[in-house]
Each structure stands twice: as structure tokens, then as C-alpha cells.
Amino acid sequence: MIATNLYQSVLLDPVLQRGADTIKIVSGYTSPGMCRRHIEDIVESEKRIKIELIVGMIPNDGLFEGDHIAFSDLMDNGHLGLPISCSYVCRRPGVHSKIYIWEQDGQPKEAFLGSANYSQGAFINGNSREVLEKCAPDEARKYFDAISADTIYCNNPDVENEIEINKIKKSSFKRPANTEFRGSTIIPMTTGEMSAEFVRLSLLDSKGKVPFTSGLNWGQRDKRDLNQAYIRVPADVMRMKFFPDRKEQFTVLTDDGKAIICVTAQPGTKGQPLDRYKAIHSSTNNSLLGEYFRYRLGLMSGAFVKTSDVTDYGRTDVTFYKIDPETYYMDFSV
Numbered sequence: 001m002i003a004t005n006l007y008q009s010v011l012l013d014p015v016l017q018r019g020a021d022t023i024k025i026v027s028g029y030t031s032p033g034m035c036r037r038h039i040e041d042i043v044e045s046e047k048r049i050k051i052e053l054i055v056g057m058i059p060n061d062g063l064f065e066g067d068h069i070a071f072s073d074l075m076d077n078g079h080l081g082l083p084i085s086c087s088y089v090c091r092r093p094g095v096h097s098k099i100y101i102w103e104q105d106g107q108p109k110e111a112f113l114g115s116a117n118y119s120q121g122a123f124i125n126g127n128s129r130e131v132l133e134k135c136a137p138d139e140a141r142k143y144f145d146a147i148s149a150d151t152i153y154c155n156n157p158d159v160e161n162e163i164e165i166n167k168i169k170k171s172s173f174k175r176p177a178n179t180e181f182r183g184s185t186i187i188p189m190t191t192g193e194m195s196a197e198f199v200r201l202s203l204l205d206s207k208g209k210v211p212f213t214s215g216l217n218w219g220q221r222d223k224r225d226l227n228q229a230y231i232r233v234p235a236d237v238m239r240m241k242f243f244p245d246r247k248e249q250f251t252v253l254t255d256d257g258k259a260i261i262c263v264t265a266q267p268g269t270k271g272q273p274l275d276r277y278k279a280i281h282s283s284t285n286n287s288l289l290g291e292y293f294r295y296r297l298g299l300m301s302g303a304f305v306k307t308s309d310v311t312d313y314g315r316t317d318v319t320f321y322k323i324d325p326e327t328y329y330m331d332f333s334v
Contacts, residue, residue: 001114002131002132002133003129003131006123010112010123011023011038011100011123014110015047015049016042020102021048021105022050022104023100023101024103024141025051025052025053025054025099025101026095026144027053027055028117029117030053030118031067031326032070032073032074032249032251033248033250034119034120034249035086036074036283037247037249039082040079043082048082051083051084052085053087056095056096057089057094058088058089058164059091059093059094059163061094063088063163064165064166064253064327065165065166065257066328067327069253069257069259070259070261075155079284080284086153087148087152088162089147090162099111099143100118108141111141112133112135113132113135114130114132116131116132119326120248120249121325125244125245127325165190167189170255181199182199182240184197184198187321187329196323196329198319198321198322199242200318201234201237201280203215203317204310205232214232215230216229216305216310218230220304225287225302226287227287229281229287229293231289231318232279233264235278238276244326245264245275246267246277247263248326250262250325251326252320253323253328253330254332255329255332256296260292261283261284262283264277265280266278266279293332297310315333318330318332319331
């Protein structure tokens with residue numbers, strides 16, 4: 001039984017040490033950020049894998065819209081040049097089991113089953129105590145294939161007719177009053193209502209201006225991508241642990257239906273713990289967030305963002321709502 005160092009033992013060593021090239025996963029719950037983090041750590045070691053993922057508990061709980069958008073993008077485009085296949089269980093009952101099967105040249109070589117969902121909380125940041133143990137690879141592969149018969153690919157045109165995608169009802173959504181910067185509120189969803197913590201983060205500096213070479217204009221310097229941008233996170237919000245630690249990727253669904261994978265970043269000093277950060281930016285390509293805000297502000301790609309661009313738009317802050325530890329909703333509506 002494996003009770004410690006699960007990430008290295010189960011998700012890295014089979015490919016790094018034993019040459020596996022494909023992992024087939026059944027997991028009750030998971031996230032697009034976990035897929036990206038896993039691939040990035042494999043690529044960093046100059047290896048390649050293919051991920052075939054089945055998300056199991058959707059018949060019981062549905063799926064948040066932001067995760068669905070991000071999973072579909074991963075399946076359509078892969079990540080760092082590596083393919084990702086993602087399918088949803090669409091017939092009741094839901095599948096709560098967690099199983100990990102490593103293959104090499106199409107043959108199952110080793111497999112693990114246990115309590116750990118394919119998530120950063122289970123494998124990386126230690127938010128829960130999990131165990132996995134080895135099982136028979138051929139039997140595990142048969143189980144995966146049996147579950148596959150009750151799934152639909154996440155990018156199938158009919159997927160929204162087969163599963164429940166939980167969307168925020170934007171028509172009745174009201175952002176917190178201007179005097180409130182953090183707290184909790186009720187968000188109307190297509191499947192009912194949910195309570196969510198929120199924080200409001202300013203796009204301006206302490207002088208009430210869009211900074212010249214930081215924030216939305218982080219890339220406005222020599223030899224930088226002009227779209228590079230970040231959102232500043234005040235120290236008091238950082239201490240709330242509202243956002244994940246550095247290196248943990250999370251999905252941000254925007255009020256206009258986009259999904260951006262983000263990370264917290266910028267420790268105050270070198271060597272600070274991962275729970276210390278000053279900013280949020282898009283993962284892998286930190287120009288994506290800047291491109292998004294320029295689009296919303298009606299600016300050309302790479303344009304310098306003036307304070308008047310933000311004030312004329314009608315809003316100088318964004319509100320983040322925490323759906324779960326790896327999924328957030330960002331409101332920039334006016």
C-alpha cells in the first residue's frame with residue numbers, strides 16, 4: 001500500500017523510471033489543472049505521455065461549465081504537444097472509483113487503485129490523506145474498458161444533451177456592492193443556487209492608476225511579450241488562502257464564457273513557501289490573461305492599457321468567486 005509520495009510513485013515513476021507511455025485513468029473527480037500540471041512535470045523530465053481520462057461522478061453531480069470548457073480545449077489542442085483524451089460517464093450510477101493504468105506500446109504494465117482522485121489536492125498539496133495500492137494491470141484495463149462503454153467524449157457535439165453542465169445564470173447574477181471587497185454570497189446556477197466565497201481585486205495601483213510596467217502592462221518592456229499581464233493579490237487576500245498555492249493550476253471561468261488556466265505567482269523573496277504570492281497570471285503562457293483584458297477593453301493585442309481605458313469601460317476591479325479549490329469564476333461585467 002502506498003500512503004506517502006503518491007504523485008512521484010504513481011504518476012511519475014512509471015514513465016520516468018520504467019518507460020510507460022500512456023496512462024488510462026478513471027477518477028470520480030478531477031480537474032483540467034491536474035492534467036496540465038501532470039503533463040508539464042513529465043515534459044520537464046524530457047519524457048512524453050498520453051493521458052486517457054474518464055471523469056466518473058458527473059451523472060450524480062454534473063460538471064461546472066468552466067471545467068467543461070477547459071477539458072474540451074485540452075482534448076482539442078492537447079498541452080505542450082501531448083494528447084489528452086477526456087470522456088464523461090453519462091449513465092447512472094456515477095463512478096466513484098479511482099484507478100490508474102500505465103501502458104507501454106499498447107500493453108498494460110502496471111496499475112493502481114485506491115482512494116485518491118486525480119486532483120492536485122489528493123496527489124500534490126496534501127489536502128487529504130489518500131492511499132493507493134498495486135493491482136492486476138489486465139484486470140484494471142478490463143474495468144477501464146467496461147466503464148468506457150458508458151461515456152461520451154467531452155468535445156462531442158451532443159455532450160450537453162447527455163450530461164448536466166452547471167452554468168452560472170448571468171441574467172440574474174449580481175456582483176457584490178462596491179463597498180464589499182470580500183465575503184460570501186449566493187450564486188444562482190442552472191441547477192439551483194450555491195454559496196461561494198468571493199474577493200474583489202483592483203486593476204489599479206495604490207494611486208488609482210493602471211501601472212506602466214506591471215499589472216495589465218507587465219509586458220510593456222523591452223524583449224517582453226506586450227500582452228503579458230497579472231492581477232495583483234493583496235497580502236491580506238493571500239493570507240486568507242482564498243487562492244491555491246503557487247504551482248497549483250486552477251480554472252478561471254469568465255463572465256463571458258471563456259476559461260483560462262491560471263496560477264498564483266511572484267513570491268516576495270526567493271525561497272519563500274509556496275503559499276506566499278503576490279499575483280495571478282495565466283499558466284504556461286502568461287500573455288493570455290493580458291490578451292483577454294485587452295479584448296474586453298476593446299484594445300488591440302499588445303496595446304498599452306491606460307487608466308482611462310479601464311475607467312471608460314466602467315469597472316476598475318474584478319470579482320473572483322471560489323467554486324471549489326481548483327475552479328473559480330471571474331466577473332468583469334459592468
